[in-house]
Amino acid sequence: MFQEVTEGHTLVLEGAARAQIVEGTAEIFGAPFSLNEQIVVQRFKSLPIEALTPIKLEIVLGTGGKINIIEKSTISPLWKKVGEEFSLKVKSFKNKKPATMMVIGDVDSGKSTFVIYQTNLLLKQNFRVGIIDADIGQSNIGPPTVIALGVVEKGNFAKFLSQIKLKDGYFIGHTSPNRVFHRVMVGVKKMVDTVISQNCDAIIIDTTGFVRGMHARELKFQKASLITPDLIVALPKGEALESLLEPLELLGLKIERVPASENVRSRSMEERKELRKMSFAKHLLGGKIVKLSLDKCPLITQFNVGVGAPLSREVISFLEEKLSVKILHTALTEEVLLIVVRDKVRMGDVSEIVFHANEVSEGREVIVSSEKDLENLLVGLFGVDFEYKGIGILKSIDYEKRNLTLYTREDPKEVSLIQLGTVQLLENGEEIGKVSTVF
Ligand SMILES: Nc1ncnc2c1ncn2[C@@H]1O[C@H](COP(=O)(O)OP(=O)(O)OP(=O)(O)O)[C@@H](O)[C@H]1O
Numbered sequence: 487m488f489q490e491v492t493e494g495h496t497l498v499l500e501g502a503a504r505a506q507i508v509e510g511t512a513e514i515f516g517a518p519f520s521l522n523e524q525i526v527v528q529r530f531k532s533l534p535i536e537a538l539t540p541i542k543l544e545i546v547l548g549t550g551g552k553i554n555i556i557e558k559s560t561i562s563p564l565w566k567k568v569g570e571e572f573s574l575k576v577k578s579f580k581n582k583k584p585a586t587m588m589v590i591g592d593v594d595s596g597k598s599t600f601v602i603y604q605t606n607l608l609l610k611q612n613f614r615v616g617i618i619d620a621d622i623g624q625s626n627i628g629p630p631t632v633i634a635l636g637v638v639e640k641g642n643f644a645k646f647l648s649q650i651k652l653k654d655g656y657f658i659g660h661t662s663p664n665r666v667f668h669r670v671m672v673g674v675k676k677m678v679d680t681v682i683s684q685n686c687d688a689i690i691i692d693t694t695g696f697v698r699g700m701h702a703r704e705l706k707f708q709k710a711s712l713i714t715p716d717l718i719v720a721l722p723k724g725e726a727l728e729s730l731l732e733p734l735e736l737l738g739l740k741i742e743r744v745p746a747s748e749n750v751r752s753r754s755m756e757e758r759k760e761l762r763k764m765s766f767a768k769h770l771l772g773g774k775i776v777k778l779s780l781d782k783c784p785l786i787t788q789f790n791v792g793v794g795a796p797l798s799r800e801v802i803s804f805l806e807e808k809l810s811v812k813i814l815h816t817a818l819t820e821e822v823l824l825i826v827v828r829d830k831v832r833m834g835d836v837s838e839i840v841f842h843a844n845e846v847s848e849g850r851e852v853i854v855s856s857e858k859d860l861e862n863l864l865v866g867l868f869g870v871d872f873e874y875k876g877i878g879i880l881k882s883i884d885y886e887k888r889n890l891t892l893y894t895r896e897d898p899k900e901v902s903l904i905q906l907g908t909v910q911l912l913e914n915g916e917e918i919g920k921v922s923t924v925f
């Protein structure tokens with residue numbers, strides 16, 4: 487269908503949909519929308535096309551697709567004002583260090599959109615920008631559970647963060663920062679260091695919507711302390727962010743409050759899961775089954791699979807009898823006794839196994855894992871020097887032959903180490919479970 491839009495009005499296109507401009511001039515988040523350029527809006531996302539002159543669009547609507555005309559811009563003038571102030575900072579720092587902006591806010595407050603808009607503003611002034619996507623739940627640049635970095639320059643305008651190519655990443659393995667604060671801090675810092683080494687003029691950090699409650703405040707506070715951004719942009723929905731922002735302000739950090747946009751298209755938990763599925767699938771597409779030797783490429787978590795000596799046959803039989811479980815693998819190192827059992831174990835069973843295993847562990851820490859927990863588990867692939875190599879799905883471990891089977895599209899020859907995540911996945915990106923025994 488064809489749709490005309492009056493100058494100064496915005497057509498909000500909700501996915502799934504495809505659009506092309508056939509007459510006139512328009513912008514999307516400050517990026518030019520060129521004649522005959524095709525844009526595709528994914529399901530559960532929306533995109534505002536702002537008419538700078540009268541425009542005519544050709545639109546194809548798919549499942550869930552719809553259009554809505556708004557008689558003004560959906561971008562608040564404050565977004566532009568904040569951007570202009572930040573640009574001055576970028577200019578004044580030029581050739582010394584990149585100026586850093588950290589964007590925080592509740593879920594569905596428009597954080598990622600704000601990041602795209604600011605990136606486009608900086609690109610218009612020919613700055614080189616590093617974007618750190620630290621939203622490990624609804625990630626855009628890398629797969630979910632990965633903190634990702636993209637670098638853009640010279641007219642490389644973005645309409646979605648997902649168009650930006652991943653330059654570097656850090657595997658977190660979890661879809662929320664809860665319980666993995668340490669990994670999140672390490673990942674963000676590493677990405678900032680990479681941006682600095684890439685001679686960028688500016689760094690923009692997108693974050694998760696994890697802002698409520700004591701733990702969230704603690705994480706954001708420590709992150710701000712680690713990065714000391716030159717500007718924090720908060721997108722509050724009401725007063726919710728104040729207890730987080732006030733202490734940072736007392737420390738002298740510059741904070742701009744930009745009320746969350748009323749044009750955000752919010753997403754339910756199910757929609758978020760579906761978006762994660764699509765994103766995982768994109769990063770697993772074209773994968774194949776590969777085998778890796780545990781000796782050349784160990785699997786790490788709090789324990790190392792593949793190191794240590796097995797318990798004696800008698801001890802294993804003693805434990806199996808006492809616990810009525812089938813033990814597949816045991817490994818005794820100086821500090822740890824690892825026991826891998828065949829079936830899934832509940833927390834209560836784990837305590838019982840640990841209790842009896844203590845009889846033979848001689849004071850070592852006892853870790854119990856089940857083969858079922860490791861099956862289809864998301865893993866992160868590291869190359870030498872901690873280089874990010876991508877993700878994969880662990881299919882099985884053969885303790886006798888000392889190898890593991892993995893589904894991935896990455897080159898196994900470049901993988902030096904594998905780290906476990908907590909999400910169980912199918913090759914099509916569908917999440918089929920979560921495990922808690924790996925941390
Ligand atoms: N100012 C705006 N005008 C039009 N659409 C917008 C605007 N802000 C956000 N949206 C739309 O709302 C949706 C959600 O916005 P966005 O992804 O930026 O939110 P978020 O805070 O990053 O969400 P999350 O918590 O999932 O990370 C997107 O599809 C986006 O295109």
Ligand SMILES: [Mg+2]
Pocket residue numbers: 597598599621624692
């Ligand atoms: Mg976001």
